[in-house]
Amino acid sequence: MSIKKQPRNSNLPADVTSFVGRTDEMRRIRSVLSHARLLSLTGAGGVGKTRLARAVGADMHRAFRDGVWLIDLTTVPDGGFAEQAIRDAAPGPRNAASVEEQLADRESLLVLDNLDYVGADIGQRIADILAHCPDIRILTTTRSALGISGEYVLQVRPFAVAGNNNKGDSKSSDAVTLFRHRAQAVTGLGPVDWNDSELLELCSRLEGLPLAIELAALRTRSMSIREIIDGLKDRFRLLKGGPRDLPRRHRSLTALLQWSWDQCNLGEQRLWAYFSVFAGSATLDAIVAICGSTTATAHPAELVESLVQRSILVCEYDEGVSRFRMLDSMREFGLLMLSGEDRNPNSWQTNRVRSRHMEYYLGYAADAEKSWFGPNQRKSSTGVGKEIANIRVAFEHALDDSRTCGLAASVVADLWFYWIGCGHLHEGKIWAERAWTRVNERGVQSEARTLWTLGWILLITGEVDRADWCLRTCLASAGRENDSRSAAFATALLGAVHGFRGDAVAALASYQSAVDDARSRGDQMATAIFLYQQAEMYCVFGYFDQAEESCNQCAEICLNSGDRWCLAYMMWVRSLIHFMKGETESSGTLADEALSIMATVEDHLGVTLVGELLAWIATADGEFPKAAALLAATGAYWGTAGSPLMGFDRLHRHRETSMSRLTRELSNADVARATAEGLRAGVEGIPGLARPSHDELNTPSTLARKEQTHPSQSDVHDAYPGLAGLTNRERQIAGLIAQGMTNKQIASSLIISRRTVDTHVAHILAKCGAQRRSEIASLITSESVAR
Known part of the structure; x- marks a missing residue:
């Protein structure tokens, strides 16, 4: 951060305020301009394109024999006057016949600022300069790329609020640093001891947009940080009053966005307004479905492309799918435009678009539920996770109207797998209670x-x-x-x-x-769920054979359906059976396998249940620090869920037994150390806590267990590297499957029970996404050939 002096061979204005951040962007710009001749900085209004371009020019002026020259096109009435503006500012003889002749033998960087004002004509003018002036390089600032040959484009984004280390540290946050500097300038105070969390919250609410941050900083003359945050409920009233030496459009957030709005054609304005009902990001399919019949002037996909080019929408890629989002300031301005001249948030036009949005996302949730039990399980759950912000908006809209609040109750039920299977219990409870209360208040029939x-x-x-x-x-x-x-x-x-x-x-x-x-x-999903829960009941009441039989029946359904979630719970129950029978080694093996699946389906409850069981096993095996860390991690989850082990006394007694033994076996310092480790890890860290450390791998008990394994186990691992997701025992059994052995033959060969082999085969098929044993053999054969 610095205030740079004006270079001598340049017309760049001297800085009057400090330049903050943008280190990475400046490095990239210098790199591009070292081999490219045209670079356009694009981005939303107020993101700091002009300031960045001028900072780059000042930084690079020594690299150009004839200097760096700024051409501000803000006051140019149209493209026809652009050439004269360039000639007036650029080096070279003013009496040359053309701008190309004026610059022909010059080695300069031209900074063409605010190209949006001069329209499309400027693109051809720039192309001619580059074609005839080989030592000229051009840096432009614009909302939309020029679309000419040789153009490189760098999108300038708002500051990352979390800070350069992504840890929520205000001292490393360029957004917070900018706010501090501008606020100290207007208040005339030295460094102010503002609350770091409030500063981060404010800059986050402003989405790191430099202009919005600078306008908010002006309010520190009469408002506290908390008051400024609260005032953002009406951000357009709050964020105004910028310095008079700034262009008029930069003196308030409203003026900036109104200028951007005026640059759009009718179709672009409509899509901007309609997109404002979305929350977070949206796919192109969703935009087309919701806005398709309302934009009229062009196909929505074309308008989306136009708004991306104008930096109104931001395009991001998520696992190969394009998603589009809009800064909140632009979204709120779009809502104002959608509400009409009377600024009525419930105007017929607003309600029409909101209703289409509601229908689409409630339908999305229903479709996700239908496809969840089966091979598309992870796709369904991750898809809902990406769309949950929009589903929330749809839920709220449905809940507000007695004609649709029954639909709000339905979507709660459609998302049962998201609440329960993906660990979002608290939100699910809130939704369900609100929906049930509302339908009863209004006497609406609900499911x-x-x-x-x-x-x-x-x-x-x-x-x-x-x-x-x-x-x-x-x-x-x-x-x-x-x-x-x-x-x-x-x-x-x-x-x-x-x-x-x-x-x-x-x-x-x-x-x-x-x-x-x-x-x-014929309800396969319900049958599988009820079977694993029935097995759990059999187990805790000591009916182990019946519990195993229910597990077997559940596994068969899961394998035939391609389900992994129920399969993982069945494995947890089977591990619990072995633990309660005193078979901690086999219980640990099953629990490890269950945990690997639970982690892949991102089921926080399941991960916690397995982690809890692994803590009991570790306690029984004398691995006390590991047990203490696991119990701390699971305890953190139970604290937020409401009750340890769901209040199930017959399970909770095992937790109490483990904790009692740990307090006897470990010193207070060891307990504190392990507890801190578990709390730091949390639910997401349970798989890491459960894995044996490097030192544990060669303990006498571990070596003894290794000696009991089949001697060809490591050979199987080396032979089939494509099966890296399997455990060692599963790789061994996969190799025997490939040799054509039946489960009974495998059990006899490895001296284990037939039921254990059945379970391992089920896991192998699930992890490899296979339906039949022959597919495992084919996979192993293909891996061997490839090797």
């Missing part, structure tokens, strides 16, 4: 499935009595609606209520009824 979704969430958070009420109400409602699927879910989850209360007979009877009903309807 029973909203209640079993809420009941399931309440069970997980340990609110058993409330869950009981929800599920019984759901059962009654499902009977009136003839909704057998909701009735089955309510029945199964009531089985969990009975189990949590210690009534094994009622719990197991409820689950068996739910399993039978789901099977009779």
Whole structure:
């Protein structure tokens, strides 16, 4: 950050305020201009293109024999006067016949600022200069690229608010540094001890946009940082009053955006306004579907391209898919334009676009639920994660109207897998309770499935009595609606209520009824879910053989369907069975495998349950620091979920036993150290905590276990590197499958149970995305040939 003096062989104005940040951008610009002759800096209005271009010019002037020359095209009335503006500012004889002749033997950098003012004609003028003046290089600032040969484009983005180290450090944040400097200048104070978190929050709300930050800094003359943040509810009233020596459009945020709006044609203005109903980013398909019949003048895809070119929309790529977003300031301005001259946020036009948005995203959620159980599971869950901001907006719009609040309740149920299977319990609970309250207040008929979704969430958070009420109400409602699927879910989850209360007979009877009903309807997903939950109940009440049988039946459905989520829970239950039978080694192997799948489907509850079990196993095996760290990590999750182990006393006693033993075996310092490690890791770090450290790999107990493995295990790993996602035991079994061995033969060869082989084969198929054993053999053969 610095204030640079004016170079002598240049007409660049001297800085009057400090230049902050942009180190990476300046490095890239210097690199490009070392081999390219035309570079255009594009970006939204107020992002700092002009200031960056001038800073680059001042920094590079020694590299050009005839200097760096700024041509500000702001006051040029149209493209016809552009050549004269260049001639007036550029070096060379003014009486030359043309600008090309004037610059023919010059070695200079021309900084053409604000090209948006002179229209498309300037592009051809620049192309002619480059063609006839070989030692001239040109740096432009513009909203839209010129689209001529040899042009390089660098999009200037707002400051990253989190800071250069991406850790939320205000001292390394260029956005916060800019605010501090401008605020200190207008208040006349020295360094001010502002609250760092408030500064980061303010700059985040302003999205790192330099002009908005500078305008907000002006308000420190009469407002605290918190008051400025609160004032952003009406940012256009707040962010004005810029210095008089700035161009008029930069004296307020409204003026800047109005100027940008006026540069757009009718179709672009309409799409800008319609896009303002979106939240976060959106795909092109969503934009076309929602805005397609309203933009009229051109196809929405063409208008999206135009707004990207004008730096109104920003295009980002996410796993090969283009997504488009808009800065909040532009979004809010678009909403003002959409609301009409009377600025009515509920105008018919606004409501029409919001309704189309609602229909699209509620439909998206419903489709995601239909495809979730099966091979597209991860695609469904990650897709909803990317679209959740827009689904939230759709939910709120539906909830506000008595005619559509039933749809809001439906989307809560559609997203049950997102709340429960992806770890978003808190938000799911809020949505479900709000939707159920609203439909009851307005006397609107809603689907029973909203209640079993809420009941399931309440069970997980340990609110058993409330869950009981929800599920019984759901059962009654499902009977009136003839909704057998909701009735089955309510029945199964009531089985969990009975189990949590210690009534094994009622719990197991409820689950068996739910399993039978789901099977009779051919509902594979419900059957698989009920089976793994039934297996859990069998297990905790000591019916291990029945629990294993339910696990086997669940695994078969999951493998046939391509599901991984239920499969992972089944594996957790099977690991729990082995643990409760005192078989900690086999329990640990199964838990490790379950954890690897849980982590891939990003199920926080599942990861925590497996991490909890691994802590108990570690305690039993004498790995006390590892156990303490895992219990700290799982405890952090239970603290936010509401109740450890869902309030299930028969499981919670194992946690208490482990914690009691750890306090006896470890010193207070060791407990504190391991606890701190677990808290730092959190749920996301549980897989890392569960893996043995390098030192643990060669402990006597570990070496003894290694000696018990099949001698060809490492050979299988080396032979089939394409199966790197499998555990060593799974790679070994995969090799035997490729040799044509049956599960029974594999069990005999490895001296393990047939049931254990069945489980391993199920995991191998799931991890490789295969449906049949022959596909595993083909994979191994192809890997061997490739090698």
